[in-house]
Amino acid sequence: MELQRLDVFQVIADPSRRHMLQLLSKDSLTINSLAENFDMSRPAVSKHIKVLYNAGFISIQDIGRERHCILKQDGFKQLQEWLAYYDNFWGSKLQKLEALLNERSNKQ
Amino acid sequence: MELQRLDVFQVIADPSRRHMLQLLSKDSLTINSLAENFDMSRPAVSKHIKVLYNAGFISIQDIGRERHCILKQDGFKQLQEWLAYYDNFWGSKLQKLEALLNERSNKQ
DNA sequence: TGTATATGTAACCTGTGAGTTACGCAAATT
DNA sequence: AATTTGCGTAACTCACAGGTTACATATACA
Incomplete structure (x- = not known):
């Protein structure tokens, strides 16, 4: 494994890494104490x-x-920014629907 | 490709699929009209x-x-739930820091 | 100083995700 | 009816992420 420069999306795609993040959210750990929780070398x-x-x-x-x-926020932020774009999408979609309904009720 | 039952994390790990989601956020598209945007079969x-x-x-x-x-919200929701857990982590971490600072200033 | 501990790295193997081409089928068009 | 269009699937190849073992190194301890 030479490069290991995976982007944030590839990083969280691995279940073991997500588990590591979950463990580190409880407490900061050393490599060995982390390894005790996994069935791998x-x-x-x-x-x-x-x-x-x-x-x-x-x-x-x-x-x-x-x-x-120790858990660090930077990686998570990139994911949140990505998701925020689609949050906005669902938001505006809802707004359009509301606008349409308002327009209808006004016409009646 | 037999199974193709990747979880939401694996799904967004692929740049092409993220690009597809981005295109579909602008307009709903057919398979062919989508394919025109990609350098693949x-x-x-x-x-x-x-x-x-x-x-x-x-x-x-x-x-x-x-x-x-057509874009659908379900997949995104799973990701948001995962991220929400860590949002809470950063939130509570900040709260602890604030509590600590308050305690200090009260002692003075 | 010698040994045990905590970790990183190199070399290797393997499974599988992501691409391809070839083909089949149903709906639209002529 | 024959052809074109839009799409799915099967069979295959290939790159590479994720695992392994073996070894190297630096710190702690006796």
């Missing part, structure tokens, strides 16, 4: 962490030989 | 549409031999 977890870090979902604080992973 | 587009449909991102209205694709 520690290097595999390490790679996922790298992916999450590169996409801005976590920050990492090195304390001695330990790496503490 | 029509069967490829047809498969993406099936994936989007199965995940609840679009509904389809058959008119004669044409299939009209």
Whole structure:
């Protein structure tokens, strides 16, 4: 795995990574303490962490030989911005319907 | 491609599918009119549409031999629910910080 | 100083998502 | 009735994400 520069959409597409984010929302954890929760090798977890870090979902604080992973908002923000566009779509669709209904009732 | 039952996270991980959603947010389109916007074969587009449909991102209205694709809210809702959990996380984190700051200023 | 611990990286294997072409079928058109 | 159009599906190829094991490195501890 050379590049590991997946975008935010690809990052959350993996169930293991979503599970990691969920665990980190409860408490910040080291790579090993994270790995205890998964049925995969520690290097595999390490790679996922790298992916999450590169996409801005976590920050990492090195304390001695330990790496503490902390949830970070940046990655989530990109997703929210994407969704906000469609929120607006549903909103305006509803508004058009309301406008149509108002127009109808005015004509009566 | 046998199963094509990807979850909402996998569905939006593909750039082409996100582009399709964007196009459909402007206007509902048939498979062919959609395909004109992409540098891929029509069967490829047809498969993406099936994936989007199965995940609840679009509904389809058959008119004669044409299939009209219309944006649908269901898929987006699942993503919003997922994000809402973390919204709450950031919210509560901010509240804790505020509480801490208030406590400090009261002590002075 | 030697050993145990926490982690990263390289090399490799494998499953599968995403593309292709070829074909089939029903609806529209002539 | 014959042809064209719009679309779905089957069979195949290929790239690559996600897993593995083996090894390297730096910190903590005895």
